Amino acid sequence: MNITEEQLINDVTKINLSGRMDIEGVSHIETKFADMTAAPRKGIIVDMSDVPYMSSIGIRALLINAKSVAKRGGKLILLNPEQNVKNVLETSGIDQIIPIYSDINEAIAKVSS
């Protein structure tokens, strides 16, 4: 897996994930992922458009970071997951605690507020 970040307006950080989020993939990015969501960042958008597969370990990685951001009063949301990844997220009810957006502006507005 690969992970990159970019700074958007309003102190929003966009993290781009690419590759399969299984045990092996997650092990490559989990440290960097945690660094990128660390304090003082509060508004984080995780771009999922390049993730073709999501396992329970992938869900766990998203949850760990979402929770740590939420604890500081920040927000972490997901952007544009592929349909089958979206299905996994919806089936497991993760979308109810980590919101999913398909529009970047809407996403920025959500995490900036």
Next chain:
Amino acid sequence: MLVKTILSKILHSVRSWPAVSGLLLLVTLHLFGAIPYQETLRTFSFDLYQMAFPRERVSAPVMIVDIDEESLKKYGQWPWPRSLVAQLLARVLDMDPAAVAFDIIMPEPDRTSPCQITKYMPGIDQALVAKVCALPGNDALLAKQISKGNVVLGVAGIDQGSQQEVRAPPMQSIGPDPKNMMRHFNSALTNVEELDAAANGHAILSADVERGVVRKIPLTASVGNTVLPALSLEMLRLASGNPSFIVKSSDKGIESVGVKDLSIPTQADGSIWVHFSPHDPTRFISAALILEGKLDAEIINRKLVLIGFSGLGLVDFPSTALGERVPGVEIHAQILESIFDGTTLQRPGWALWVEAALMIVLGLLVALAFPNMRASLHVVILLAVTAALIAGGLLIFRQYHLLVDVASPTLLFIVMYGATLTDSLIREEIQLKALEDDLRKQREQAAKAQGEMEAAMRFQMGILPNASLTFRNEHRVDIAAKIEPAKMVGGDLYDCFMLDEHRLFFSVGDVCGKGIPASLFMVISKTLCKSVAMQDDMQQMDVGDLVRKANLEISRDNSEMLFVTAFIGILDLRTGMLNYCNAGHEKPLLAAAGCHPKELSGLSGPPISTWEDFEYKTHSYRLSSQEFLCIFTDGATEAFNLGQEEFGRPRLIELLSNIEMETNADSIIKNTFSFIHNFVSGADPSDDLTMMVIKWKS
């Protein structure tokens, strides 16, 4: 700085200490000449130099008058009457040689002298005796000839016997008294006084023969208190008309010998290494030829003439360094030739130190540098160094006529390399043994861990109820459940028990992850869920509230951020009303004979332990008495075969659409499991596989 680094490197290489101290000991022994058999190895290597590059015979200053087989045949057996020898010498002297030397010792008077012969004739007329005895004796005849020219007579040194004085030419000594530095003999085998007194030159003939090979000849030696020159040196003295020979010495020993205008460098004991050329018959002239007067005078004119034997039975044939057996007299000729051509050999004093330095450098190379190099490089260096040493030794011999022993450093290098190689092989063997022991221990530990894992699995499976057995007597419901862990212990769970007389509680869950952490989390989750469900105040609470409360409990100490997806339901056995909560779990299927399976689609929230204060929704569904509620984990849908093909939800739906009217919960599970087993056919299960099937029978 560099010195410091090298020193610390040396100090740290403790492993090399035995090798380094052994090396220093060897070098010390080398300097004192105390290494056993080193001298043999050294002389053998010097012989090899001579064989590779024998001396080329440039000038021919020496002729040997040879009392050979031919001469013996013509003039009778040896010893010849000295009158005949006198005749021979007279002929030689007539041809005006530069000097003549006898490689023959004549210690007793000639018994064939006329007066002597009369003693063997009993009854001989005394008048005749007086007449015969008035004739000159043979020794007198020879002495007369000897006194006429530059003739050298030799003596043979004898180690035993009482001290004896011999005639010798005067020695001119430069430097400290060389007498104690040279080869010493107590006494000598000398010629009869009559001859000795007549001779102008006196020399020592002795050469030390090592196991039949002549390598070194003393150019000067002492007999008693007298210092004598070697035959060759004495001939040169007479030929050059010098009254004395010169011995030059220093504190370290004799440096050179010679006569005026000629200095021959020697070893400290006054000897020289003979530089041999191959045996050459043109050096020899038969004595018979001279006695018959058939020799061209030019051949001997102004030459150095040696008179000696080659007749078989008369003389030993020592070997030269080239491995040839030659008459002893030829060795004197060869010495004279090499002195003339300036190609005498010398083993310089510094050679020993150069050899010691080479030993130290090569020894340290093996002891300190080799351990850090690749083995393939060792071979290259070994060959290159050996070749360079041999080539260097040969080059110095050929160009400068110096004898430097490269065999000793080379042998030390190879032997030390062999020793370190053996040492490292032994160490590797010990290491291998230790590794084998480690492996054995690891296997034992693994077997122990395996045993513990099996015990853990038995415990984990033990806390799961046997659904069919538990509800055997409850005719309102048909229920079955089964787990197959992917590893020895698993993260899937299920539970089922009666909350009260009419209400059945059941759950199926899947912990994120596999192995021991997941299984521990599974045990905690199952226990907490059940304890929450069994609390008194939960009797009237709906299932969503129950999950919310269990979620709070389970989330509390979850540093590893594990979570569990769960389907939890309470079925009222009176009405078939199912209240359920789906916390992020795979949607269960409702199957009935003759119908396409449908999903139980209600979602209540994320997996348990993901969000502490999540409000889980309760969903309801009324089961018909024909429906089988099939709850499973993703071990079923995400089972992979060897071709990495996923079993998938559509296959499961397809399978459940074909159930028969007469079937029961237990057979549906058995059928489904066997179908999945067939599909994966031998591939390792990727996840725990769990299924629970419930049918309300009204």
